Amino acid sequence: MIRSINTLLVPIPTIREHKLACTVMREQVLVLVHIQTEDGFEGWGEATTIGGLSYAEESPHSIQTNIDTYFAPLLLKEQPTSTAKAMQLLNLHINGNRFAKCAIETALLDIEGKRLNLPVSELIGGRVRDRIEVAWTLASGNTETDISEAKQMVEQKRHRIFKLKIGSNPIIDDIAHVLAIKQALPDCRITVDVNQAWTELEAMKGIALLQTGGIDLIEQPVSMRNKAALKRLKEHFDVAIMADEVVQDPQNAFLLAADHCADVFAVKINQAGGLKAACLIGQMAHLAGIELYGGTMLEGPIGTAASAHVFSTYPSLNFDTELFGPLLLTEDVLVQPLDYQNFGLNVPTGAGLGIEVDSDKVYHYAKKAVISASSTHHS
The missing domain is CATH 3.20.20.120 (Enolase-like C-terminal domain)
Known part of the structure; x- marks a missing residue:
């Protein structure tokens, strides 16, 4: 059973300007999805895009809003029993939103891999x-x-x-x-x-x-x-x-x-x-x-x-x-x-994605970003 689904925006500066034909990047906003299950497993996924809305039709903020508003309630209500069933459910009820779907699937596969003690590649x-x-x-x-x-x-x-x-x-x-x-x-x-x-x-x-x-x-x-x-x-x-x-x-x-x-x-x-x-x-x-x-x-x-x-x-x-x-x-x-x-x-060899996310750091950065965004809106 899925217990919680959190979507976090984590802005991280780049080591230098990164120039594309459509935009110039000075930071990358990581869109991270953190799923926790009732039996104590957790999985992480990412739906990062390039340069806000200048590259594709999904942006960090639209991904976060759509997961929180549509994806999470649907998954928490239906409680699909496998990653494949979860993705079938999402594809049935939600059009497009490929980046958001990717992040959810990644987090669920991360959990499935940990549960079976297998790398996601397998x-x-x-x-x-x-x-x-x-x-x-x-x-x-x-x-x-x-x-x-x-x-x-x-x-x-x-x-x-x-x-x-x-x-x-x-x-x-x-x-x-x-x-x-x-x-x-x-x-x-x-x-x-x-x-x-x-x-x-x-x-x-x-x-x-x-x-x-x-x-x-x-x-x-x-x-x-x-x-x-x-x-x-x-x-x-x-x-x-x-x-x-x-x-x-x-x-x-x-x-x-x-x-x-x-x-x-x-x-x-x-x-x-x-x-x-x-x-x-x-x-x-x-x-x-x-x-x-x-x-x-x-x-x-x-x-x-x-x-x-x-x-x-x-x-x-x-x-x-x-x-x-x-x-x-x-x-x-x-x-x-x-x-x-x-x-x-x-390629990581451990179970799931084979990586360990520093969740304290991630949540700290995400919180800081929310605070600085709200202070910018009010100034």
Whole structure:
């Protein structure tokens, strides 16, 4: 029996500004769900989004409101006896809200894993790898800063795959920035994320230059609404074209896979609507011969651990992952931080998510945020 469901907003500053085509981030608001059961188990889930409402249609505040108003009362009233039944119930009564559903499912799987003394990866298909390579996003907006940051990462054996966020500057400037970084790091794999910023014509021009410059992967160059353009770009260029924002839920992924619209799928557990949905997308891509990339919503350590469990089950993960979210934050909410070393992340092996959340710290931060928000409203 579920005893309580708490949703907490925990704002944590980032170690530096993080620039995307749609916004600039200086802090990340972690949306954490804490579920406790009558028999003494607790589970944690995370529904973190990027940049408030500038990236997707759910925001930290809408997720919290919807879970508190609709999800929690429904689950407490119906008391589903398994995670699968809980998700079926939510999908029956609540439309959309993929991020919120993901957080609830993660917390319930965390509890189920602890109860059975199994890692979450074994509840969702079984892991085939214990370690995943992690890319780092260079998004300071300054070429020299990015190059020195990347060189430092390689030296410290933290990252050797780099992703560049472009799309907010004129194309020629963006390409010059990317190619300067590629030249400075000839042995590193470089991915470019345009965050849907280009038209198809701009993409034709931009990708041609990037391909010649030896870039390895181009992420979501055009609007998610223009699947046909994505497909044309994929057919026109040799460099791998990756679908991200357009992948979303399994239904969308199925249509993209059936129409061969991309070479690679970026999968994000929140965007997919949960861990099992993200596993399903991985299986579909695999069946369609589409490569996989483990994406991030820049989640903190809870969502990152959950993502790692999912990506550990993928039959192949040739484009690796970008689960660097916790490394971008100035504070950790775990008792023992996630194990990043040797260019990757070791997938937690303990029961459930295999992590221990510092709940005193989390509740303290959440409370502080509520107090500062209410004082801002009254001033």
